[in-house]
Amino acid sequence: MTDPVIARYKPYYHELEGGKTYLWCACGRSQSQPFCDGSHRGTGILPVKYTAKAAGEEVLFCGCKHTADKPFCDGTHNNLKGIYDTDDPDAPEYAHIPVVPAGNDAKARLDGGCFVCSVADLATTTEGALSWAPIITVADGANHQAQFYFAVAPGRSPVIGFGDRHVVLLLTAGHGEIDIGGRRFAVGPNTGVYVRPGELFQIRVKSALTAFVSTGPLAVAPEWHPKMSNTFDTAHPERAVGIDEAKRQSMADRFFQMLVDKSVGSDLVTQFIGEIPLSKAVPHRHLYEESLVVIKGEGFMWTEYGKAAVNAGDVIFLPRKQLHSLECTDPGGMLVAGLIYPGDNPSINY
Ligand code: FES
Structure with missing residues (x-):
């Protein structure tokens, strides 16, 4: 398995659609950040699914791909x-x-x-x-x-x-x-x-x-x-x-x-x-x-x-x-x- 690539050193803010499932890019190689575009193939890293709990739910999807709380930012980007x-x-x-x-x-x-x-x-x-x-x-x-x-x-x-x-x-x-x-x-x-x-x-x-x-x-x-x-x-x-x-x-x-x-x-x-x-x-x-x-x-x-x-x-x-x-x-x-x-x-x- 290869290491994730840092897409950026801060998270992505999103307001989600209630009940919709999102596929968060874990490898950092997607061109559609923070979401998966299939670029992980061959890396051994799989995207992470998240289903919104409610309409308008506000989330911060990790951009550095080093979070311990996938798919969300946990502040790890500050230390990279x-x-x-x-x-x-x-x-x-x-x-x-x-x-x-x-x-x-x-x-x-x-x-x-x-x-x-x-x-x-x-x-x-x-x-x-x-x-x-x-x-x-x-x-x-x-x-x-x-x-x-x-x-x-x-x-x-x-x-x-x-x-x-x-x-x-x-x-x-x-x-x-x-x-x-x-x-x-x-x-x-x-x-x-x-x-x-x-x-x-x-x-x-x-x-x-x-x-x-x-x-x-x-x-x-x-x-x-x-x-x-x-x-x-x-x-x-x-x-x-x-x-x-x-x-x-x-x-x-x-x-x-x-x-x-x-x-x-x-x-x-x-x-x-x-x-x-x-x-x-x-x-x-x-x-x-x-x-x-x-x-x-x-x-x-x-x-x-x-x-x-x-x-x-x-x-x-x-x-x-x-x-x-x-x-x-x-x-x-x-x-x-x-x-x-x-x-x-x-x-x-x-
Ligand atoms: S952007 Fe990755 S931990 Fe904050």
């Missing part, structure tokens, strides 16, 4: 060249792209509902030891995930719930404990925490703590509860995930680590933390809705017709399928924590 695809921010075609400033709502709004939020400029509401503000809402055009900023003063936050939503926290400063249904988890900077649907939580801190709290599907606002319930899904006892270099995955010359993901029981909401070197990514899209908290570094978020400055502490919101590119202008690199929903693999892009 050894370097991540980058772009020249000084290219002449970008000379007319303006820098979009933040509006009165602390958000610099780019194309297609993408925005950069200067979280430090948001007005907050106080509930006991907790000051909070919405960052990503349905009013911003979000369809899948919501995000809130939490600052907790020494003491205890209220008991908080988000109904039947999956809740994922990113702690960015301070140390403390999170009580989820009577179980306590130690937390500190760059820790991800997962709260299952129906569970309540309370944050207990000795010194000030900040967190970015995401829900999927999106929630309008936190609910305050008079006392902690003992609801805790014991099928998933691990809930706090910190930085662990042994868990780093490479994406060409970049690295990321999963925080809240399937390993702690979250298979639709996925959180990761990653380093971005001095560079501008090639413009690309995702099929999931994504938010990025910038923990360290600075740069620009680019869309087709505008770009916005990005600094540590800001949040970037990216709707599904929005063409975008994150540029890091900091020689020391950028550290970001991302949350994708619905999705389980942040390395799939097209």
Whole structure:
């Protein structure tokens, strides 16, 4: 059997016809990518059949032919060249792209509902030891995930719930404990925490703590509860995930680590933390809705017709399928924590 040929280093987006069977080219030699034209004869590689589950089903057929999830992209294409695809921010075609400033709502709004939020400029509401503000809402055009900023003063936050939503926290400063249904988890900077649907939580801190709290599907606002319930899904006892270099995955010359993901029981909401070197990514899209908290570094978020400055502490919101590119202008690199929903693999892009 011969090796597959790389047809291209990214997947092919298609909207499928319900019930129709497609024959994906696995050998890479077809002239009708991503579909088979019979060119595999003699290679020992056979095409892979896929029958669409529903009309309008959106798929990303692998173009590099090295996926482990045939016929779909699993992100393997990012690692085939050894370097991540980058772009020249000084290219002449970008000379007319303006820098979009933040509006009165602390958000610099780019194309297609993408925005950069200067979280430090948001007005907050106080509930006991907790000051909070919405960052990503349905009013911003979000369809899948919501995000809130939490600052907790020494003491205890209220008991908080988000109904039947999956809740994922990113702690960015301070140390403390999170009580989820009577179980306590130690937390500190760059820790991800997962709260299952129906569970309540309370944050207990000795010194000030900040967190970015995401829900999927999106929630309008936190609910305050008079006392902690003992609801805790014991099928998933691990809930706090910190930085662990042994868990780093490479994406060409970049690295990321999963925080809240399937390993702690979250298979639709996925959180990761990653380093971005001095560079501008090639413009690309995702099929999931994504938010990025910038923990360290600075740069620009680019869309087709505008770009916005990005600094540590800001949040970037990216709707599904929005063409975008994150540029890091900091020689020391950028550290970001991302949350994708619905999705389980942040390395799939097209
Ligand atoms: S295009 Fe092959 S894994 Fe993404």
